[in-house]
Every structure is written in C-alpha cells, then in structure tokens.
Amino acid sequence: MSATESPSVAAGKAAAGAGPERGPARRPVAARRPRFSKAHMKEWAWGYAMIAPLFLGLSLFYLWPIVQSAYFSFTSWGVFGGRQWVGLKNYSSFMSDPQLPRAAWNTVKYSLIVLVGIPLSIVFAALMNQVSGKYASLYRILYFIPVVTMPAAVAMIWRWLYNGDYGLINYLLSLIGIHGPHWVSDDRYTVWAMGLVGIWSSLGYNMIIFAAGLKNIPRQYYEASSLDGAGRVRQFFSITLPLLSPSIFFVSVLSVIGGLQMFDMVLLMLGKANPALAGSKTIAYLFYEDAFVTGNQGLAAAIAVVLTLVLLVLTALQFRLQKRWVHYG
Amino acid sequence: MGRTQRLWPVHVILVVGAAAMVAPFLWQLITSLQTTGETTSVPPHFLPSWQWSNYSQVFHDTKFAQQFLNSVLQTVVRVVAQVLFCSMAAYAFARLRFPGRNALFLVMLAVLMVPSQVYLLPQYQLVQNLGLLNTLSGVVLPGLFSAFGTFMLRQFFLSLPNEVEEAARLDGAGTFRIFWSVMLPLAKPGLISMGVLTVLWSWNDLLWPLVVVNDDAKMPLTVGLSTLQGEHLTEYPLLMAGSLLASLPMIVLFLAAQRRITEGIALTGTK
Numbered sequence: 001m002s003a004t005e006s007p008s009v010a011a012g013k014a015a016a017g018a019g020p021e022r023g024p025a026r027r028p029v030a031a032r033r034p035r036f037s038k039a040h041m042k043e044w045a046w047g048y049a050m051i052a053p054l055f056l057g058l059s060l061f062y063l064w065p066i067v068q069s070a071y072f073s074f075t076s077w078g079v080f081g082g083r084q085w086v087g088l089k090n091y092s093s094f095m096s097d098p099q100l101p102r103a104a105w106n107t108v109k110y111s112l113i114v115l116v117g118i119p120l121s122i123v124f125a126a127l128m129n130q131v132s133g134k135y136a137s138l139y140r141i142l143y144f145i146p147v148v149t150m151p152a153a154v155a156m157i158w159r160w161l162y163n164g165d166y167g168l169i170n171y172l173l174s175l176i177g178i179h180g181p182h183w184v185s186d187d188r189y190t191v192w193a194m195g196l197v198g199i200w201s202s203l204g205y206n207m208i209i210f211a212a213g214l215k216n217i218p219r220q221y222y223e224a225s226s227l228d229g230a231g232r233v234r235q236f237f238s239i240t241l242p243l244l245s246p247s248i249f250f251v252s253v254l255s256v257i258g259g260l261q262m263f264d265m266v267l268l269m270l271g272k273a274n275p276a277l278a279g280s281k282t283i284a285y286l287f288y289e290d291a292f293v294t295g296n297q298g299l300a301a302a303i304a305v306v307l308t309l310v311l312l313v314l315t316a317l318q319f320r321l322q323k324r325w326v327h328y329g
Numbered sequence: 330m331g332r333t334q335r336l337w338p339v340h341v342i343l344v345v346g347a348a349a350m351v352a353p354f355l356w357q358l359i360t361s362l363q364t365t366g367e368t369t370s371v372p373p374h375f376l377p378s379w380q381w382s383n384y385s386q387v388f389h390d391t392k393f394a395q396q397f398l399n400s401v402l403q404t405v406v407r408v409v410a411q412v413l414f415c416s417m418a419a420y421a422f423a424r425l426r427f428p429g430r431n432a433l434f435l436v437m438l439a440v441l442m443v444p445s446q447v448y449l450l451p452q453y454q455l456v457q458n459l460g461l462l463n464t465l466s467g468v469v470l471p472g473l474f475s476a477f478g479t480f481m482l483r484q485f486f487l488s489l490p491n492e493v494e495e496a497a498r499l500d501g502a503g504t505f506r507i508f509w510s511v512m513l514p515l516a517k518p519g520l521i522s523m524g525v526l527t528v529l530w531s532w533n534d535l536l537w538p539l540v541v542v543n544d545d546a547k548m549p550l551t552v553g554l555s556t557l558q559g560e561h562l563t564e565y566p567l568l569m570a571g572s573l574l575a576s577l578p579m580i581v582l583f584l585a586a587q588r589r590i591t592e593g594i595a596l597t598g599t600k
Contacts, residue, residue: 046504047427054418055433057474062440065451072450124346127339135340141587142347145354148583148590150533152554153572157357160565166369168356204350205594212595261444264535268555271562287446292540297450304446311444 072301090302099278099286106191107282111259113195114202118251121203125210126240140211144204151201155268158197159184162269184270187279194265194280202258206251213247214240245326253318257311263288283307361569368565383570390560390567392545393574396553403469403538403549404531410473411527412520419482420508424494440476445536453540463547468538472531478523481597485519486512522593525586532579550575 073090075083094100124143128136146154161168162183170180183193221239230238241248263284270277281289283303291300360368361384362377387393421427422434452471461467489512497511513520535551542548545556557571583590 043425043504044427047421047425047430050417050421050425050508051433054414054474054479055437057414058437058440058476061452061455061471061474062448062476063436065448065455066440066443068451069447124343127343130339131336131343135343137587139343139347140591141584143350144583144587144591145580146350148529148533148576148579149354150551150554150572150576150579152533152535152551153576156554156558156568156572157353160360160569161353161356163565166371166373168373171371171373200350200353208591208594257444261446268535268558271558273562284444284446288536291446291450292453300446300450304444304450307444308447312442315442 069301069304072298073305074298076298086298090298091306094299094302094306097286099281102279103281103283103286106280107260107262107284109191110195110198110262110282111256113192114198114255114259115252116195117199117203118206118248118255120199121206121251122210122241122244122248124203125207125214126236128207128211129214140204140208143207146201147204149201151264152268154197154201155265158193159269159271162193185274185276187276190270190276190280194262194269197265197269198259198262202255206255209247209251210244213244217243242327246328249318249322249326253315256314256318260284260307260311260314357569357573360565361573363566365564365566380566383566384574386567387557387571387574391553391557391571393550393553393571395546396548396550397575399465399468399547400532400549400551402465403472404528406469407472407531408524408527411475411478412524414473415475415478415482415523416513416516416520417508418479419486420512422479422483423486424512425504437476437479441480449536449540452537456541463542463544465542465547467541468547468549471537472534475527478527481523481526481593482516482519484596485516485523489515518589518592519596521586522589522596525582525589526593528582529579529590 072083074085074087076086076090077083128139131139164170164180164182164185167180167183169183173180181189183189217240221243222235225235225239261284262282266277266280266282266285267288270280274280284307287300287303287307290296290303359375359377362379362381363374363383364378364380367374367378422430456462456467456470459467461470493511493515494507497507502511532549533551534549535555538549538552539555542552545553548556554572554575558568561567
C-alpha cells in the first residue's frame with residue numbers, strides 16, 4: 001500500500017540485476033596475499049563475525065519459519081493434537097474453496113487497477129521534471145504525503161470519503177447530477193474503491209523513482225530532437241519512455257508484488273462487519289482469516305506457499321518479457 | 330518570458346494532481362473538528378464548529394498516549410538494532426572476502442523475495458513459545474533484523490571509494506577499526522536514509538503487531554487505530570482526530586528529512 005513496505009522494494013531491486021555477481025570490491029593489496037595466509041584467515045573470521053548477529057536473527061525469525069511454513073502446508077492438527085502429515089490435502093481444499101475464484105479475481109483486478117497508476121505517475125514525474133527546482137520540491141512534498149501516512153489512517157480517511165450517504169465523494173458527484181453508489185459496502189464497487197486508494201497512496205513513491213530515472217536522461221537528447229523539430233509529446237514518446245523503461249520495469253515488478261499481497265484495506269477500509277466483505281476478499285485476506293481468525297494453519301500455510309509460487313512465476317515472466325521492451329542504455 | 334508561458338499548462342495539471350493528493354487530508358482535518366451531528370448533514374459543513382474536544386476525547390477513550398509511547402519505543406529499538414546489525418553485515422558483504430559469502434548473500438535475498446505471509450505464522454508460534462505474545466518485546470523482535478536494510482547499505486558501501494580504506498589498512502588499522510572509524514562515518518548518508526525508511530516502516534507496520542498484541546496498553550498506534558475504529562465505527566470526528574494524530578509524526582519527519590527519504594528510495598530504485 002505504501003513505500004514503507006520495503007522488503008518488496010529491495011526484492012525488485014535485487015531482481016533488477018544488481019545481484020551478488022557484481023562481486024567483491026577490487027582490492028589490489030589483498031589480492032597479492034597468499035591464499036591461506038594469516039591475514040586471510042583473519043579476514044574470514046571478521047567476515048563471519050560481522051554477519052553473525054544478522055544471520056542469527058534472520059535464521060530464527062525468517063529462514064527457519066520459511067522452512068516450517070512449507071512443512072506446515074502438508075500437515076494439519078490431529079484430533080489428539082500434534083501435527084499429522086496430510087499430503088496435498090490443504091492444497092486441494094484451498095483449490096476447492098468456494099471463496100477462491102472471487103478472491104483470486106479480486107486480487108488480480110486490484111493489481112491491474114494499481115498498474116494503471118504507473119502511466120499516471122510517469123506523466124506527473126515528467127511534468128514535474130519540467131518546472132524549476134523550487135516548485136518541483138513543493139510538488140514532490142505534496143504528492144509524497146500519502147506515501148508516508150499510516151495505512152490504517154489512510155483506510156479510515158477513505159472509508160469516510162467513500163461513505164455512501166454522507167461521504168464527500170458522493171456529495172461532489174451529486175453536484176454534477178450523479179447518484180453515487182455505496183463505494184465500500186457494495187461489492188460491485190469495493191475493489192475499484194480500494195484500487196483508487198492504492199493508486200493514490202503509491203503515486204508519490206513511483207514518481208520519486210521515475211524522477212530519478214528522468215534525471216539520468218542526458219539533456220542533449222532533447223536539445224538535439226528539438227533542433228530536428230520534435231514537439232514535447234513526440235519527445236516524450238521517443239526519448240523519455242524508452243530511456244525510462246528500466247525504471248518502469250522496476251516499478252511494475254514492485255506493483256505486482258505489492259498488489260497481489262494487498263490485505264490491509266480489506267480489513268480496515270471495509271471492516272469485518274461489512275456486508276460487502278464476502279465479495280471483496282483478496283488472497284492475502286483469505287490467508288489472514290485462515291491463519292489468525294479460524295486457526296486453520298495448514299490451509300494458511302498452503303495459501304502462503306501458492307502465493308509465493310505465483311509471485312515467483314510472475315516475476316520470472318516479467319524478466320523474460322523485459323527483453324522485448326526494456327532498454328538498458 | 331516565452332518559457333513561463335509554455336509552462337503554465339504544466340503547472341495547472343500538477344496543481345490539480347496535488348489537490349487530489351492533499352484534499353483527503355484537509356477533509357480529515359475539517360471532519361476532526363466537527364460534531365457527529367454535522368457529519369451527517371447534507372450538504373456537508375465545510376466550516377466546522379471547531380470541536381477541539383474531539384482530540385481530547387481520543388486521549389480519553391483510548392490509551393492513545395500509551396500507544397504513542399509504544400510506537401516510539403518499537404521504532405527506536407528497531408532502528409538502533411537494524412542500523413547496527415545491517416551495517417556490520419552490509420560491510421562484510423561489500424568489502425570482506427570469505428568462503429560462502431555469495432551463497433549467504435543469496436540466502437538473504439531469498440528472504441526479501443518471499444512474501445511476508447510465508448514466515449508470519451511460524452514467527453507467531455515462535456513468539457508464543459517464547460512467552461512474548463501480548464508484549465512489546467514480541468512486537469519488536471522480528472523487526473530487529475532486516476534483509477532489506479542490509480541490502481540497501483551494501484549497495485551504499487559498494488559505491489564508496491576504496492582509497493580511504495586502503496590507506497587506513499596500510500597504516501595498520503584492523504578490520505573492525507576500519508569499519509567503525511573509517512567506513513561508518515563515510516556511510517552516514519546511507520545510514521540516515523536507511524534509518525529514516527526504517528522509522529517509516531516501523532511506525533506504519535500493521536499486520537505483525539495486529540496478530541501479536543490484543544492488550545490496549547501494549548499495542549502500537551496502528552493497531553490502536555483499528556480498535557478505535559472497531560469501537561466507534563461511525564463517529565467520524567473521533568476517528569479523523571485519532572488518525573490525524575497518529576499519522577502526524579511521520580508527516581513531520583518526512584518534511585524534516587525529505588531529501589534523505591527520497592534519496593533513499595531513489596537508491597533502491599535505480600541502478
């Protein structure tokens with residue numbers, strides 16, 4: 001929902017090709033040392049010592065739990081307590097869950113709506129790039145405020161704006177003669193309503209990334225094409241877009257990863273007592289319910305595993321497709 | 330002059346966009362100063378009756394002050410721990426050579442790629458087994474360690490020049506000395522960016538504290554807000570006052586550290 005969901009940021013970044021293969025910093029002095037010298041061993045020891053605290057924590061709270069989850073997904077709690085191996089049963093009950101088709105569709109629909117925010121943020125970033133620094137930093141602040149706002153607060157603000165009877169949005173619509181629907185309590189509109197908030201709260205974040213990408217485009221390209229008589233719109237499509245494609249790729253990967261995990265707005269903007277909840281659940285919300293409301297842990301673990309696989313496949317697919325449209329200058 | 334003329338349509342679009350970004354917050358502020366009666370009037374009251382008492386009622390109806398303190402504690406502890414652990418590991422990954430380094434780095438990246446749903450449940454059980462459910466320690470624990478922070482700082486260390494480090498090494502400084510008194514000061518901009526992003530993430534973090542605490546006095550503001558909403562579903566002035574108070578610190582932090590935050594994000598987002 002916002003920039004602060006940072007792990008996925010780096011995931012995308014890592015994915016964007018800055019992996020470990022970039023290799024060690026060149027150290028000519030060290031390179032001359034024999035392979036098993038005392039200095040060498042000392043460096044090894046320091047290396048392990050310095051990553052030890054982090055890896056102890058990561059192993060305990062992240063790595064081992066990942067392994068456990070994979071295992072849990074094949075088990076369930078027996079009648080007399082204790083885990084029992086049940087094979088693929090959790091997966092089959094997830095696949096035959098009557099809530100699944102709707103939740104899957106809602107998740108996909110939400111992600112697609114949020115993707116629409118990408119062209120929007122490119123346009124705004126490009127416009128911001130045209131105005132002078134003083135105005136640009138003012139705009140940057142204003143567009144970024146939703147990103148730093150607590151998602152719980154964002155959900156509350158929008159639940160109020162979307163209110164069917166007294167909400168500001170329906171009031172404004174009524175001024176132009178439109179009778180607005182119950183945005184957050186009618187499941188024909190809830191996913192659209194959440195998607196709009198998703199766009200609103202990530203626009204500023206995307207703009208920062210695109211603004212950084214735009215800065216890297218040499219001015220001479222624009223000057224040269226101006227001399228050739230290209231207008232601003234033409235320049236946007238033939239210079240800006242292609243040279244911005246690495247950033248666009250990065251933001252799309254992140255948006256898909258974030259979109260497919262959306263859950264907080266269902267919980268907070270719609271709420272548990274909402275009549276539209278049943279028709280508005282997402283996959284991540286099903287996980288939350290099974291894990292922490294109904295306590296069906298095996299099923300929850302299976303959902304988490306499926307979600308991970310889907311994300312991996314989609315990310316891999318995006319990397320495949322990027323060769324066709326991303327230009328690394 | 331010709332340039333200004335050409336720029337005005339650009340400003341018009343940007344102002345319209347900015348208005349759409351800011352208007353919800355203005356409406357939040359206005360509603361927070363209305364009476365509950367005023368919120369159900371059509372047309373809406375754009376000039377509220379200045380019910381400042383809504384704000385004091387937030388403190389009265391919830392353990393807001395305590396929850397605020399919890400959020401601050403949770404955030405401070407996580408930032409200090411992350412800066413310490415991540416910078417050490419990041420330096421080792423960026424500058425030291427030891428067997429298995431790349432493999433370990435890949436393992437760390439795997440943590441980043443996996444959605445949080447995968448480790449959430451076992452994390453919960455672990456904290457339960459440690460007897461830390463419903464405690465602030467339980468809320469804080471997993472967030473002391475961050476693959477993201479390490480990754481980000483490693484990128485930063487890689488971008489620093491080697492010369493200073495080499496000079497210190499030739500002067501006989503040991504590895505930890507070099508890290509602590511040469512590299513860390515050089516990495517200060519990166520540390521600040523990472524620290525500020527950690528503050529943002531920690532302050533706004535919802536799912537983990539939501540499942541770990543249900544005691545009013547132990548929860549951070551994010552969870553406090555969601556329970557406030559549960560109890561006062563339609564008292565919008567109260568909800569708006571509470572949500573405004575809860576999100577204000579990060580907006581202030583952002584205004585103060587604007588460049589660091591945007592630089593930090595740009596650092597994660599460009600090659």
